[in-house]
Amino acid sequence: MYQLLFFTKDFRKVGFMYFYELHLHTAETSRCARSPAQDMVKEYADRGFSGIVVTDHFINGNSYAGEKNTWEEKMDAYLLGYQAAKKAGDAIGLDVFFGIEYTHMGGNGEDYLLLGLKPEHLYAELKDCDKWSIEYLCDVVHNLGGIVIRAHPYRVAGYIARPGIERPGLQIDAVEVFNAGNREDAFNLQAMEMAMREHKPWTAGSDTHHVSTVATAYVGFEHKPKDYAELCEFIRNGKAFTVYRPKIET
Numbered sequence: 001m002y003q004l005l006f007f008t009k010d011f012r013k014v015g016f017m018y019f020y021e022l023h024l025h026t027a028e029t030s031r032c033a034r035s036p037a038q039d040m041v042k043e044y045a046d047r048g049f050s051g052i053v054v055t056d057h058f059i060n061g062n063s064y065a066g067e068k069n070t071w072e073e074k075m076d077a078y079l080l081g082y083q084a085a086k087k088a089g090d091a092i093g094l095d096v097f098f099g100i101e102y103t104h105m106g107g108n109g110e111d112y113l114l115l116g117l118k119p120e121h122l123y124a125e126l127k128d129c130d131k132w133s134i135e136y137l138c139d140v141v142h143n144l145g146g147i148v149i150r151a152h153p154y155r156v157a158g159y160i161a162r163p164g165i166e167r168p169g170l171q172i173d174a175v176e177v178f179n180a181g182n183r184e185d186a187f188n189l190q191a192m193e194m195a196m197r198e199h200k201p202w203t204a205g206s207d208t209h210h211v212s213t214v215a216t217a218y219v220g221f222e223h224k225p226k227d228y229a230e231l232c233e234f235i236r237n238g239k240a241f242t243v244y245r246p247k248i249e250t
């Protein structure tokens with residue numbers, strides 16, 4: 001269930017694995033991001049990554065798309081970052097997958113990474129999902145073949161009312177135990193404890209908003225997932241190795 005953990009500055013020392021970024025923002029969609037999708041894609045390709053999942057802030061979070069009027073207009077705006085990344089990835093041979101960082105604004109403000117979905121789902125099955133309960137959202141994402149990862153559960157931030165809030169019975173698939181965007185490593189250690197307590201698989205993500213913070217936490221697989229669905233299955237089955245560059249230089 002729990003994967004080996006590597007502390008390294010240089011992913012190439014880890015050995016032969018297939019590396020994926022699971023938590024990335026683009027300047028096209030996320031208000032707090034500074035680098036355009038194309039630049040992010042190039043950074044990951046240069047580092048030999050196999051792929052990235054674009055997880056821009058959803059319209060209930062720090063996204064430009066929330067300013068638009070209709071649901072369709074909001075979703076068109078929301079997808080700008082992913083679409084730019086996909087185009088750049090296709091051109092240079094980096095797999096780019098669609099994800100969402102969903103902020104539970106109706107409740108506590110904690111974040112979830114939704115993976116394994118298709119952009120088209122936004123216009124149909126996920127319509128108005130910003131107003132759903134987190135329990136219902138999990139059901140719908142699972143029915144669509146996706147997975148739900150609790151993102152940086154112990155982060156202390158102004159928009160999260162109660163960091164580390166427990167959601168007993170919530171059907172999440174994994175916990176992001178290493179988030180390189182967390183201000184303190186203690187938040188990551190607490191997340192790891194949560195995952196072990198709840199018997200959930202681990203993931204890691206850079207939560208990068210700029211090219212200077214790419215590839216600071218990510219996952220590796222021994223076998224290359226044949227598609228996005230298999231990548232999600234590997235995570236669900238605890239096959240993702242977590243890689244993290246701690247703030248202390250080694």
Ligand SMILES: [Zn+2]
Pocket residue numbers: 025030032033057062209
């Ligand atoms: Zn952000």
Ligand SMILES: [Zn+2]
Pocket residue numbers: 023024025101207
């Ligand atoms: Zn994020």
